[in-house]
Amino acid sequence: MRTLLIFLSLLIFPALPLHAAEGIPLYEQLRASIVTVQALTPLPPTDGKTGTLQSTGAGVILDANGTVATNTHVVFGSEYIRVTLKTGETLNARVLFISPDDDLALLQVTPPRAMTPITWADSNLASLGEDVVTIGHSDMIGPVISGGHIKAIGVHHSDPAQTPEFFELDINHYEGDSGNPVFDKQGRFLGMMNAKITGQNRACLVIPANKIHFAYLTLANKSQTR
DSSP states (O other): OHHHHHHHHHHHSOOOOHHHHHTHHHHHHGGGGEEEEEEEEEEEEETTEEEEEEEEEEEEEOSTTOEEEEOHHHHTTOSEEEEEOTTSOEEEEEEEEEETTTTEEEEEEOOSSOOOOOOBOOGGGOOTTOEEEEEOOOTTTOSOEEEEEEEEEEEOTTOTTOOEEEEEESSOOOTTOTTOEEEOTTSOEEEEEEEEOTTOSSOEEEEEHHHHHHHHHHHHHHHHHO
């Protein structure tokens, strides 16, 4: 049985690049910057019984004060949002910003202590074939560290600066992985997984970190001018 499990894990999860394997302790430390996001909506009673519609994904801590990034589709339309930290603590969250077009939402929690934020990468400098790492968040595979590459960079045809609008990675996206952070080989936040590419194995889309950073800075500037 043990041999079978090892074989199956090799089929599901690609071998990490050498530098990534050597840096596993670094990626393990980054778990402190990843949270679970639960979006809850009570359902109307049926036959006297009540229920709750629940959507679950991941989130990324952007600053020590409790700003969290996740996908719009994880939280959209919900009545209650909860964020669970690595420590197991669960906090109520509210929506600060939401962009359905970008599938991006920023949440705010009130942390019991300073939170551990990610370190930003400049996603405009990302290149085809670049090694990346993500930490799985789905119930199906658990918090597995997976390595892959950037296989495509999408840009708007009218943008002379060729600023990345999305990345495509050769990494699987399982249910619950929405909002997963993607890191470069230095452990810097390069983007956030948001969708599986239907009909393809080992293919997912990622929101570049600079788009998230821009929304975050814009929100911070608006708060300061109120």
